[in-house]
Amino acid sequence: MGETSQNSGKESGQRLEQDERQKDIMRKGCAKTALWTVPVFCLWSLALAAHAFAADDGVVKLTGHGGPIKAISISTDGKRALTASFDYSIVHWELSDSEGKIIHRMIGHGSAVNDVAFVPDQQKAVSVSDDGSLGVWDLETGKLIKRIRGEPFKALDVAVSSDGRLAAAARWDGTVRLFDLTTLSETFVLEGHKGNVNAVAFSSDGSLVYSAAYDGQVLEWETATGRFVRPVYRHGWGINSISILDDDRLAFGAINGAFGIVSISRAELSSELTKRERPIQTVKVSQNGRLVGYGDGEGRIEIFDVASLTAIEAATVTYGPVWDFDFLPGQAKVFHVGLDDFATRWQIAPRKLSKIESKFPRRFQRVNSSDPGELEFLRKCSVCHTLTPDDGNRAGPTLHAVFGRKAGSLPDYIYSKALLDSDIVWNEETIGLLFEKGPDIVTPGTKMPIQRLKSVTRRDDLIRYLKEATTPKN
Numbered sequence: 001m002g003e004t005s006q007n008s009g010k011e012s013g014q015r016l017e018q019d020e021r022q023k024d025i026m027r028k029g030c031a032k033t034a035l036w037t038v039p040v041f042c043l044w045s046l047a048l049a050a051h052a053f054a055a056d057d058g059v060v061k062l063t064g065h066g067g068p069i070k071a072i073s074i075s076t077d078g079k080r081a082l083t084a085s086f087d088y089s090i091v092h093w094e095l096s097d098s099e100g101k102i103i104h105r106m107i108g109h110g111s112a113v114n115d116v117a118f119v120p121d122q123q124k125a126v127s128v129s130d131d132g133s134l135g136v137w138d139l140e141t142g143k144l145i146k147r148i149r150g151e152p153f154k155a156l157d158v159a160v161s162s163d164g165r166l167a168a169a170a171r172w173d174g175t176v177r178l179f180d181l182t183t184l185s186e187t188f189v190l191e192g193h194k195g196n197v198n199a200v201a202f203s204s205d206g207s208l209v210y211s212a213a214y215d216g217q218v219l220e221w222e223t224a225t226g227r228f229v230r231p232v233y234r235h236g237w238g239i240n241s242i243s244i245l246d247d248d249r250l251a252f253g254a255i256n257g258a259f260g261i262v263s264i265s266r267a268e269l270s271s272e273l274t275k276r277e278r279p280i281q282t283v284k285v286s287q288n289g290r291l292v293g294y295g296d297g298e299g300r301i302e303i304f305d306v307a308s309l310t311a312i313e314a315a316t317v318t319y320g321p322v323w324d325f326d327f328l329p330g331q332a333k334v335f336h337v338g339l340d341d342f343a344t345r346w347q348i349a350p351r352k353l354s355k356i357e358s359k360f361p362r363r364f365q366r367v368n369s370s371d372p373g374e375l376e377f378l379r380k381c382s383v384c385h386t387l388t389p390d391d392g393n394r395a396g397p398t399l400h401a402v403f404g405r406k407a408g409s410l411p412d413y414i415y416s417k418a419l420l421d422s423d424i425v426w427n428e429e430t431i432g433l434l435f436e437k438g439p440d441i442v443t444p445g446t447k448m449p450i451q452r453l454k455s456v457t458r459r460d461d462l463i464r465y466l467k468e469a470t471t472p473k474n
């Protein structure tokens with residue numbers, strides 16, 4: 001990350017440990033758990049593969065986010081979807097055969113949203129974010145019912161029990177948190193993993209919850225008491241994703257590319273379906289339990305028939321990682337998400353081929369410019385900010401005409417209280433200070449991630465470029 005520092009004082013020890021782990025992952029491959037910069041790193045190898053093809057059925061896209069999409073979840077009737085994005089928002093979609101319409105854009109997390117799930121039989125959803133909290137949403141109104149705060153540790157995965165009473169969140173502080181959705185409170189902190197917890201899943205009756213982590217273990221817990229029951233599986237590498245197949249079987253995907261099925265009662269591997277030495281990012285089971293599949297770090301989705309445990313289809317559907325996908329019930333179709341700011345539908349069968357739609361490189365993947373200031377902007381700001389009025393807001397407000405703007409004053413952007421209450425007027429000096437000292441010092445309480453640019457030359461280059469690129473021309 002160059003001189004950009006993402007450490008905050010009190011958690012820096014822990015963060016350092018995470019940084020070490022992240023570096024470790026980068027050496028081994030790409031994990032879904034890494035920072036947003038990591039996929040960029042991972043794409044080097046893909047940059048040359050300009051002729052990948054995806055299968056589709058007339059390309060149905062869900063377009064509306066301002067950044068990469070981390071997760072997608074489709075309702076049991078197949079009529080609605082939820083997407084969680086790096087742009088801090090969740091979008092609730094109404095699906096038809098040919099398109100997706102936005103019902104609500106749901107804003108309330110203070111950081112990237114990593115996962116979202118429907119609460120069965122209720123007009124509600126739950127989400128988890130880099131801000132560490134669990135969001136509970138009213139899908140009728142699109143409003144946040146409650147944000148149950150945790151300490152500032154990433155929460156990566158969320159699951160809901162089939163009766164809609166409980167939620168579980170997988171967190172990077174090594175714990176699983178259990179929540180009671182009736183009382184809207186945290187009930188238990190499940191401690192036992194060594195390392196970041198990446199995934200959680202409930203047993204079909206909701207009495208047990210399974211968790212999987214960087215330590216390569218799948219652990220079983222009792223939801224009524226929070227008691228640790230037993231280890232169910234130990235894999236040599238970190239596990240990124242798990243999904244329940246039936247009362248005795250659980251599918252998992254690991255950082256070393258292993259995708260397999262574990263027998264829960266026997267607590268052992270029952271079949272290894274594939275191992276392609278690319279990190280598996282996500283594992284999904286169709287709602288009728290007949291299909292299971294994975295999405296990997298290099299854009300591949302592979303689907304298996306559960307009865308025969310044979311591969312039935314595979315395709316490279318995108319450039320970069322498949323962070324998540326979900327099956328449309330009763331149809332051989334999935335929606336997948338990753339570095340693009342839209343979700344794409346892929347018809348598995350009958351399979352048709354067409355060119356991958358995403359632009360490459362995506363705006364935040366450009367890493368070359370002869371202007372050093374533009375280079376800083378592309379690397380450190382462009383994932384969250386645009387420079388022109390027509391491109392609008394992303395996770396952060398547009399920086400168009402930011403010089404001379406009073407902090408927190410754009411009418412169509414939802415700022416934190418910190419910026420709304422601030423008296424700062426943005427100019428060369430104040431923006432310089434913002435990245436010399438860090439947004440946490442200059443605008444305490446801001447949603448903007450902690451980052452510092454220590455080099456005076458690079459700061460000056462960035463500010464000169466920003467001024468050129470954001471000053472209205474007429």
Ligand code: HEC
Nearest residue numbers: 380381384395396397407408409415416419446447448449
């Ligand atoms: C991960 C997302 C993210 C990145 C990266 C990021 N920002 Fe921001 N930025 C935000 C958010 C969110 C806000 C709004 C903060 C708030 O409301 O507290 C913001 C606010 C700002 C503001 C105040 C604008 C206003 O209208 O008051 C400026 C200036 C700014 N960012 C500049 C930058 C620059 C320059 C960079 C690159 C060095 C950068 N940001 C990188 C998310 C980001």
